[in-house]
Amino acid sequence: xxxxxxxxxxxxxxxxxxxxxxxxxxxxxxxxxxxxxxxxxxxxxxxxxxxxxxxxxxxxxxxxxxxxxxxxxxxxxxxxxxxxxxxxxxxxxxxxxxxxxxxxxxxxxxxxxxxxxxxxxxxxxxxx
Numbered sequence: 001x002x003x004x005x006x007x008x009x010x011x012x013x014x015x016x017x018x019x020x021x022x023x024x025x026x027x028x029x030x031x032x033x034x035x036x037x038x039x040x041x042x043x044x045x046x047x048x049x050x051x052x053x054x055x056x057x058x059x060x061x062x063x064x065x066x067x068x069x070x071x072x073x074x075x076x077x078x079x080x081x082x083x084x085x086x087x088x089x090x091x092x093x094x095x096x097x098x099x100x101x102x103x104x105x106x107x108x109x110x111x112x113x114x115x116x117x118x119x120x121x122x123x124x125x126x127x128x
Contacts, residue, residue, distance in 0.1 A: 018055030
């Protein structure tokens with residue numbers, strides 16, 4: 001049994017890679033602040049942007065995870081998500097990529113039939 005109990009912590013290849021790149025980017029930005037170096041600041045900013053992009057691309061390639069708990073056989077970080085090609089429900093990354101997860105067909109809105117219109121009375125004009 002692990003120290004965290006029997007839970008899915010969501011460790012994925014996309015998550016580990018993005019975290020490593022973001023940590024390097026933050027370290028470069030911290031170094032840039034201490035040294036007053038614009039080059040190190042640019043490097044740190046580029047690493048942070050790369051972290052976001054690489055994490056998103058790995059998620060779309062199936063190395064991320066959908067929201068919510070996964071079955072225990074998929075908890076290992078080396079397990080690829082085979083359903084990523086169709087998109088995950090409520091996933092911003094999948095929506096940005098144009099992927100829509102299949103959703104259960106919800107019944108459409110119920111509309112009442114309009115009541116038949118009452119015949120209009122002709123206004124009396126006083127003409128014969």
